[in-house]
Amino acid sequence: MAEVPKNDEPTDATPNVSEVETVDAETPEEAVAAIEAPVERGEPILQVRNLVKHFPLTQGVIVKRQIGAVKAVDGISFDLYQGETLGIVGESGCGKSTVAKLLMTLEQATAGEVFYKGQDITKLSGRALKAVRRNIQMVFQDPYTSLNPRMTVGDIIGEPFEIHPEVAPKGSRRQKVQDLLDVVGLNPEYINRYPHQFSGGQRQRIGIARGLALNPEIIICDEPVSALDVSVQAQVINLMEKLQDEFNLSYLFIAHDLSIVRHISDRVGVMYLGKMAEIGSDEQIYDHPTHPYTQALLSAVPVPDPEAREGRERIILTGDVPSPANPPSGCRFRTRCWKAQDKCAQEVPLLAIPERFVDQDTPAAHESACHFAEEKDVVHAA
Amino acid sequence: MTIIDKPADVPAPRSGGEKSGRLLDVKDLHVEFHTRDGVVKAVNGVNYSVDAGETLAVLGESGSGKSVTAQAIMGILDMPPGKIPQGEIVFRGQDMLKMSNEERRKVRGRKIAMIFQDALSSLNPVLSVGYQLGEMFRVHEGMSRKQSKAKAVELMDRVKIPAAKERVNDYPHQFSGGMRQRIMIAMALALEPDLIIADEPTTALDVTVQAQVMDLLAELQREYNMGLILITHDLGVVADVADKIAVMYAGRIVETAPVHELYKRPAHPYTRGLLDSIPRLDQKGSELYAIKGLPPNLLKIPSGCAFNPRCPKAQDICRTEVPPLVPVTERDGTDLAGRGSACHFWKETIHG
Numbered sequence: 050m051a052e053v054p055k056n057d058e059p060t061d062a063t064p065n066v067s068e069v070e071t072v073d074a075e076t077p078e079e080a081v082a083a084i085e086a087p088v089e090r091g092e093p094i095l096q097v098r099n100l101v102k103h104f105p106l107t108q109g110v111i112v113k114r115q116i117g118a119v120k121a122v123d124g125i126s127f128d129l130y131q132g133e134t135l136g137i138v139g140e141s142g143c144g145k146s147t148v149a150k151l152l153m154t155l156e157q158a159t160a161g162e163v164f165y166k167g168q169d170i171t172k173l174s175g176r177a178l179k180a181v182r183r184n185i186q187m188v189f190q191d192p193y194t195s196l197n198p199r200m201t202v203g204d205i206i207g208e209p210f211e212i213h214p215e216v217a218p219k220g221s222r223r224q225k226v227q228d229l230l231d232v233v234g235l236n237p238e239y240i241n242r243y244p245h246q247f248s249g250g251q252r253q254r255i256g257i258a259r260g261l262a263l264n265p266e267i268i269i270c271d272e273p274v275s276a277l278d279v280s281v282q283a284q285v286i287n288l289m290e291k292l293q294d295e296f297n298l299s300y301l302f303i304a305h306d307l308s309i310v311r312h313i314s315d316r317v318g319v320m321y322l323g324k325m326a327e328i329g330s331d332e333q334i335y336d337h338p339t340h341p342y343t344q345a346l347l348s349a350v351p352v353p354d355p356e357a358r359e360g361r362e363r364i365i366l367t368g369d370v371p372s373p374a375n376p377p378s379g380c381r382f383r384t385r386c387w388k389a390q391d392k393c394a395q396e397v398p399l400l401a402i403p404e405r406f407v408d409q410d411t412p413a414a415h416e417s418a419c420h421f422a423e424e425k426d427v428v429h430a431a
Numbered sequence: 432m433t434i435i436d437k438p439a440d441v442p443a444p445r446s447g448g449e450k451s452g453r454l455l456d457v458k459d460l461h462v463e464f465h466t467r468d469g470v471v472k473a474v475n476g477v478n479y480s481v482d483a484g485e486t487l488a489v490l491g492e493s494g495s496g497k498s499v500t501a502q503a504i505m506g507i508l509d510m511p512p513g514k515i516p517q518g519e520i521v522f523r524g525q526d527m528l529k530m531s532n533e534e535r536r537k538v539r540g541r542k543i544a545m546i547f548q549d550a551l552s553s554l555n556p557v558l559s560v561g562y563q564l565g566e567m568f569r570v571h572e573g574m575s576r577k578q579s580k581a582k583a584v585e586l587m588d589r590v591k592i593p594a595a596k597e598r599v600n601d602y603p604h605q606f607s608g609g610m611r612q613r614i615m616i617a618m619a620l621a622l623e624p625d626l627i628i629a630d631e632p633t634t635a636l637d638v639t640v641q642a643q644v645m646d647l648l649a650e651l652q653r654e655y656n657m658g659l660i661l662i663t664h665d666l667g668v669v670a671d672v673a674d675k676i677a678v679m680y681a682g683r684i685v686e687t688a689p690v691h692e693l694y695k696r697p698a699h700p701y702t703r704g705l706l707d708s709i710p711r712l713d714q715k716g717s718e719l720y721a722i723k724g725l726p727p728n729l730l731k732i733p734s735g736c737a738f739n740p741r742c743p744k745a746q747d748i749c750r751t752e753v754p755p756l757v758p759v760t761e762r763d764g765t766d767l768a769g770r771g772s773a774c775h776f777w778k779e780t781i782h783g
Binding site for chain 2: 140141248250251278279280281282283284286287290305307308309311312313331332335345346347349350351352353354355356357363365366367369370428429
């Protein structure tokens with residue numbers, strides 16, 4: 050076994066997250082009961098604290114020596130509230146999909162905690178974990194590879210019931226699947242068709258129906274519309290918003306398309322190289338960004354309006370994202386940042402409300418991990 | 432270093448120049464594929480033209496025929512099953528469809544070059560990038576290996592790949608996505624062609640890298656005064672670089688317009704629907720407009736206007752008669768240069 054690497058970096062003094070009320074369940078029954086308990090709208094349902102995932106890099110065939118680690122997620126904290134949509138944006142390789150896998154407990158976290166209704170799911174097992182998994186479901190990116198081509202639509206959507214038979218008794222499953230097809234806007238008569246008989250947008254609807262089958266409370270969407278055509282994208286986004294209202298769902302919406310994230314999200318977190326760079330409400334992030342990376346990212350988005358574009362200032366970053374196996378010291382963005390100074394190489398900036406904005410009542414007062422945080426509107430034309 | 436360009440120095444000369452003139456004229460091009468299930472009509476009468484120094488953006492969803500048109504121009508269409516039953520592709524006054532294979536090979540790469548979407552699968556993984564870049568010079572100009580390698584280094588410098596000399600012997604997998612796309616651009620530029628066709632050049636890239644690559648492409652185009660056909664489905668990218676736009680749907684051009692005009696006043700319900708269905712970065716709307724239905728199956732394109740089953744304005748005439756691409760005019764009849772719409776009700780669409 051490789052030794053678990055210690056995260057020696059200082060942890061964020063995160064005022065954006067609330068106090069975790071942990072539930073100490075002695076027996077599995079108590080744990081399950083706590084998981085089944087309802088959460089009020091606006092209360093935190095999922096609380097992530099200093100989550101870390103390092104993938105070890107090994108050398109040698111028989112005697113494996115660890116020579117380093119890919120620091121895919123390196124200490125992030127955030128809250129997901131009941132009924133809200135939290136968007137996570139970032140470039141490829143910044144760790145957003147690893148976060149999704151950790152929350153689904155598909156990967157074991159190296160360190161840190163994920164509290165679902167006060168219970169740390171990284172330490173759960175058995176019945177309690179199964180109950181959590183029922184309540185956190187996922188919609189995947191590629192509707193072409195995430196559906197088994199040899200199963201009918203009815204089998205695909207009904208498969209979760211095999212694992213959680215308490216949700217739908219055997220006799221009622223077919224009816225339940227047909228209801229789900231109807232909910233996502235597909236003809237219930239398509240129950241015996243195969244995935245290849247559907248278009249991309251329809252397949253994504255099947256994926257969403259499968260996610261909804263167990264009446265979950267949280268749906269984690271990993272790039273759910275990036276493989277779809279523009280005209281179909283809007284249909285799927287509208288469907289997801291409708292379902293959220295109807296079933297009172299909380300979404301964690303991971304995407305690289307900043308326009309779509311703004312449209313669907315209540316709050317947005319920007320990730321860079323395994324760390325959260327900035328987090329706030331959609332207005333705070335898009336209209337009042339204070340982290341240089343967010344500003345660069347926003348200004349690089351092509352705006353479908355030539356006139357608005359010509360009045361905008363563009364920040365073009367040079368180079369690529371550094372390797373997460375060997376991230377830069379101090380602030381991870383400093384190698385591509387135009388504001389970088391000596392301090393940035395030595396001190397890791399913490400995710401906190403920048404000092405200069407602390408006592409001010411402005412939208413710029415939200416958490417940003419930059420030593421030289423400054424407000425700059427890059428989205429609107431000058 | 433990071434470059435921050437102020438709005439003041441953005442408008443640079445885009446078109447015009449000494450070496451101007453009509454480069455390419457596609458006239459009434461049809462392409463079909465004969466398959467087991469029937470004839471797939473991928474392109475059904477496309478007309479467009481490109482001048483030197485001009486950027487034409489071809490916009491469309493998957494299956495609209497935008498890439499097939501480009502492949503027909505390059506002469507890299509798989510025939511069979513592909514077939515070009517009618518049409519002309521006139522490059523500098525010569526119909527390329529009537530040329531012999533030998534003549535076409537001379538045009539391909541030297542006069543017209545192409546940048547493909549997915550750089551990782553377009554580059555050969557077992558050959559070094561220097562060798563692949565040099566191939567252009569060895570085949571077309573008969574250079575030696577040594578000369579061609581020197582040329583390859585020069586090209587890599589041109590597209591701003593750092594440490595080109597050291598990296599010329601590296602293999603494609605050793606480069607990042609953005610760098611690989613730069614190599615694709617370098618390869619297309621090698622023989623300084625008159626026309627470049629870029630098929631979704633930035634779709635697989637992150638936004639920050641996408642901005643770098645599009646800037647590079649625009650800069651090189653200005654420098655060499657090349658014509659550029661940019662094929663994309665991204666309305667944002669098009670707004671950034673194009674001079675004029677052709678919107679395709681089910682193998683036909685449904686609207687053509689200069690870039691500013693198209694975004695301000697679309698004259699086809701499909702274009703309007705597309706523009707309304709994209710979320711905006713600078714404002715938050717409540718519900719997105721969604722074009723209902725699905726893109727048509729090319730095996731059985733709807734009769735009349737192909738968009739009619741999805742169109743909010745469709746009338747009986749739309750289901751029976753194919754609307755031709757007609758010039759769009761102002762309300763009082765004044766011409767709008769370069770504008771056309773293939774809709775029976777373009778007047779209502781553009782003028783409210």
